[in-house]
Amino acid sequence: MNVAVEHIATDQPPDDAKARDLDYDWQSGNQIELLENGEAYFPKVFEAMRAAQREILLETFILFEDKVGFELKDILIEAAQRGVKVVASLDGFGCGELSVSFLRELAEAGVAVQMFDPASKTLGIRTNWFRRLHRKIVVVDAAVAFIGGINFSADHLGDFGPEAKQDYAVQIVGPAVADLHHFALAQSGRQVRTRRGWRRRPQRPAPWATSEEDGLVRLIYRDNVQHRDDIEEAYIHALSKARTRAVIANAYFFPGYRLLREIRNAARRGVHVQLIMQGQPDVLLAKLAARMLYDYLLKDGVVIHEYCQRPLHGKVALVDDDWSTVGSSNLDPLSLALNLEANVLIRDRAFNQQLYESLETLARNHCQTMPEKRKPRLWLWRLTVGFLVFHVMRHFPVLTGWLPAHKPRLKPIESPAHDV
Template identity: 90%
Template sequence: MNVAVDHIATDQPPDDSKARDLDYGWQSGNRVELLENGEAYFPAVFEALRAAEREILLETFILFEDKVGFELHSILIEAAKRGVKVVVSLDGFGCGELSPGFLRELAEAGVMVQMFDPAPKTFGIRTNWFRRLHRKIVVVDARVAFIGGINFSADHLADFGPEAKQDYAVQVIGPAVADLHHFALAQSGRQVRSRRGWRRRQQRPSPWTNEPGDGLVRLIYRDNIQHRDDIEEAYIHALSQARQRVVIANAYFFPGYRLLREIRNAARRGVQVQLIMQGQPDVLLAKLAARMLYDYLLKDGVVIHEYCQRPLHGKVALVDDEWSTVGSSNLDPLSLALNLEANVLIRDRAFNQQLYERLEALAHNHCQTMPEKRKPRLWLWRLTVGFLVFHVMRHFPVLASWLPAHKPRLKPFETTPHDV
C-alpha cells in the first residue's frame, strides 16, 4: 500500500486569488494568555487538540521523535480517526530527521502531512538550509489558536537538562483566531473562503472560554513575496513611538541598521531600553554576532543582559505599558530576510504587564548585565561589517531562487512499507 505525503517546496502564495496578498488588521475582544516554556505550552495545546471536533491546522519548524513528538503523534492520529480534518505542515530542514514510519503512520490515519522544501542529504549533509518554514502555529476548530517560538520537541522542557530552551508562546481566543485560521489554511494550500463564517462560529460557546477578552490582536508575517519587511517594520514603528520602556528578548539578535538605530534613538530619548540576549547559546555564532553590536548600543544607554541559565530561544518584545509581540521571528538576517515567519502584535495592558514581570524576573535572577562603561573596541568597524553582512543576507532570497533546490514546486511523493 502506498501512502501519499504532500511535499510543499515553495514560499509562493496558494493559487486562490483571494489569498495572494493576505493582510490582517487589528481585531478586538480577544483573550491572550502567555505560555512560558513547554511546561505551559504543551499541556494547553494538547488539551485543545484532544477536544478538536472539526479541524486541526498545525505548522512547526521542528518536530522530533521524542516524548513530546510521540505524544503529539498519538493525539493527531486519534483526532484523524474520529473524523477531524488534520493538516500538518513541517519544514524540510527542521523535520528532516523524521523517520518514514513516523510520517507513514500519520498519513495512514488520515492526517494530511506536508513538507516545506524537502531535500535528500548530499554526502550525509542536509543542504536545504535557506528560506525555512519557521512559523509555529496551531489552530483548532477556528476557535483557539497558539503562536510563538516553541517547537514540538522535548528540549523545551526543563527536565531536558542544561540545554533546555527558554521560550514563549501565546494562546489566543477571540476574533483574531479567524485571521490565524485563514492564514494557516491559505499557507497550507487548502481552499480559502470568506472569514465571516469563521467569525460567526467563534461567537458560539467554546470549550476553552465563556468570557470575552479585552486584547487587540493583529497577525503579521513575512514571506519572500509581498510581506518581506512587515515584522521588521512593526518593530521599527513601535520603537519610534516608545516613551517609557522597551524590553526585547530575542534568541538571535543581529538586526539591520534601521532597527538598531530606533533602539539607540529610544535610549537617547530617555526610554528605558533593555535587551535580553543569549549568554549560553545553542549556536555560538549567534552570540558572537550579537556582541559585535554591543558597543554601539551600550554607549547610548541601552542595558544589555545575557541569559546564562540555559539557551534562550524566545522571540518576544514589549513597548511601554500596552504593546507586545510574540512569535517565531528572531531579529537576525535569517528571520528578517529569508525565513517564513509569523508574529502576533498585542495591545493589552494586563498581558504587557505580565510579560514585563516575567522578563524582569529573568533579567534580574538569571542574567549577566553587560557593563555600561565597556571600553569601545572598534565599534564602527563592527557595525560596518554587520551592515554589510545583513544586507547581503537580505537580498539572498533572489540569489537562492536561482538554485535548483529552491525553485518553487509543489509535488506529492509516496512512502512505501519497505521504507519503514
C-alpha cells in the same frame, strides 16, 4: 504501503494569489494568555487537540521523535480517526530526520502531512538550509489558536537538562482566531471560503492601533513575496513611539541599521531600553554576531543582559505598558530576510505587564548585565562589517531562488514503502 507527503513551497504566490497575499487588521475582544516554556504550552495545545471536533491545523519548524513528538503523533492520529480534519505542515529542514514509519502512521490514520522544501542529503550534508518554514501555529476548530516560538520537541521542557530552551507562546481565544485560521488554511494550500465566498483582502491597516481598549490582536507575517518587511517594520514603528520602556528578548539578534537606530534613538530620548540576549547559545555564531553590536548600543544607554541559565529561544518584545509581540521571528538575517515567519501584535495592558514581569525576573535572576562603559574594541569597524553582512544576507532570497531545492513547486512526494 506508500506514504504520500505533499511538498509545498509557500514562499511563492500560488495560482490563486488572493488566497496568500493577505493583510490582517487589528481584532478586538480577544483573550490572550502567555505560555512560558513547554511546561505551560504543551498541556494547553494537547488539551485543545484532544477536544477538537472538526479541524486541527498545525505548522511547526521542528517535530522530533521524542516524548513530545510521540504524544503529538498519538493525539493527531486519534483525532483523525474520529473524523477530525488534521493538516500538519512541517519544515523539510527542521523535520528532515523524521522516519518513514513515523510519517506512515500519520498518513494511514488520515492526517494530511505537508513537508515544506524537503531535500535528501548530498554527501551527508543537507542542502535546504534557507527559506525555512519557521512558523509555529496551531489552530483548533477555528476557536482557539496558539502562536509563538515553541517547537514540538522535548528540549522545550525543563527536565531536558541544561540545554532546555527558554521560550514563549500565546493562546488566543476571540475574533483574532479567525485570522489565524484563515492564514493557516491559505498557507497550507487549502481552499479558504467564508459564507459569502472567497474572503476579500482588506485594506492594508496602519501598524499601530489607536484604540484605548485591551484585547487587541493583529496577525503579521513575512514571506519572500509581498510581506518581506512587515515584522521588522512593526518593531521599528513601535520603538519610534516608545515613551517609557522597551524590552526585547530575542534568541538571535543581528538586525539591520534601521532597527538598531530606533533602539538607539529610543534610549537617547530617555526610554528605558533593555535587550535580553543569549549568554549560552545553541549556536555560538549567534552570540558572536550579537556582541558585534554591543558597544554601538551601550554607549547610548541601552541595557544589555545575557541570559546564562540555559539557551534562550524566545522571540518576544514589549513597548510601554500595552504593546507586545510574540511569534517565531528572530531579529537576524534568516528571520528578517529569508524564513517564513509569523508574529502577533498585542495591545493589552494586563498581558504586557505579565510579559514584563516574566522578562524582569529573567533579567534580574538569571542574566549577567553588560557593563555600561566597556573598553572600546573597534566598535565602528565591527558595526560596519555587521551592516555589510546583514545587507548581503537580505538579498539571499534572490540567490537561493536559483537553487533547484527552492524552485516553486507543489507536488506529491512518495516516500519509500519499506519499514524503518
